[in-house]
Amino acid sequence: MKYIPTLSIDALTPYFDFLSNLFGFGDALKQRVLNLAAIKDGEHILDVGAGTGSLAILAKKQHLHAEVVGIEPDDQALNIAMRKVETSGVQLSLIQAGAECLPFRPASFDVVVSTLVFHHLPTEIKKQALKEIYRVLQDNGSFLLADFGESRGLFLGVLAGIVKMTRLPESKTAQDNLDGNIPMFMREAGFSIQEVATKFRGVQFLRATKR
Numbered sequence: 001m002k003y004i005p006t007l008s009i010d011a012l013t014p015y016f017d018f019l020s021n022l023f024g025f026g027d028a029l030k031q032r033v034l035n036l037a038a039i040k041d042g043e044h045i046l047d048v049g050a051g052t053g054s055l056a057i058l059a060k061k062q063h064l065h066a067e068v069v070g071i072e073p074d075d076q077a078l079n080i081a082m083r084k085v086e087t088s089g090v091q092l093s094l095i096q097a098g099a100e101c102l103p104f105r106p107a108s109f110d111v112v113v114s115t116l117v118f119h120h121l122p123t124e125i126k127k128q129a130l131k132e133i134y135r136v137l138q139d140n141g142s143f144l145l146a147d148f149g150e151s152r153g154l155f156l157g158v159l160a161g162i163v164k165m166t167r168l169p170e171s172k173t174a175q176d177n178l179d180g181n182i183p184m185f186m187r188e189a190g191f192s193i194q195e196v197a198t199k200f201r202g203v204q205f206l207r208a209t210k211r
């Protein structure tokens with residue numbers, strides 16, 4: 001399976017947690033997502049593109065009676081996530097898979113979350129991933145997506161400029177995000193959507209509900 005790793009280049013994956021915390025995309029962002037996701041006891045939660053596992057671990061620590069599953073295609077990120085799960089002492093499942101082919105039965109989850117993943121996916125994979133997320137959600141279940149939105153403001157403008165200059169693969173795959181197309185793709189997949197918080201460093205918070 002082809003995928004763009006956490007920071008584009010495999011050699012940078014071990015530094016992902018440090019760098020994402022440094023730029024405000026680490027635990028602080030994950031906590032915002034969890035607050036918005038409003039997880040309840042006993043719910044089944046899926047983290048799509050779990051990376052090094054930070055969001056899934058935080059979710060399980062804060063919701064001991066929820067069942068948390070993370071999927072992630074990248075071996076290296078997955079190994080880091082597994083080590084972090086072991087040391088954190090929480091119990092959750094991490095599975096190697098891509099968002100475009102989720103290894104779950106229909107209606108398996110109450111809440112799906114995903115942070116900073118969609119800008120790594122080519123357009124067709126984004127659309128397929130949204131169909132898959134819709135399929136695995138229960139009726140009235142929600143998908144909380146935090147990822148770069150329509151490009152406005154200095155921070156995202158500078159970041160997008162750097163990515164373009166360095167010709168990283170994200171300069172192509174992030175274009176749908178920067179053009180503001182993600183809400184349209186979500187509607188096409190069947191979701192009702194709502195922007196549920198103000199943007200943070202160019203990151204948009206969208207709640208997509210399965211009706």
Ligand SMILES: C[S@@+](CC[C@H](N)C(=O)[O-])C[C@H]1O[C@@H](n2cnc3c(N)ncnc32)[C@H](O)[C@@H]1O
Pocket residue numbers: 002003004005006007020048049050051052054055071072073074077097098099100114115116117120121125
């Ligand atoms: C910037 S990292 C974000 C990781 C994590 N969600 C976080 O916020 O810390 C992007 C992640 O998307 C994953 N990814 C890339 N292609 C994917 C796909 N097709 N399906 C699921 N995840 C994918 C990468 O391997 C990487 O872990």
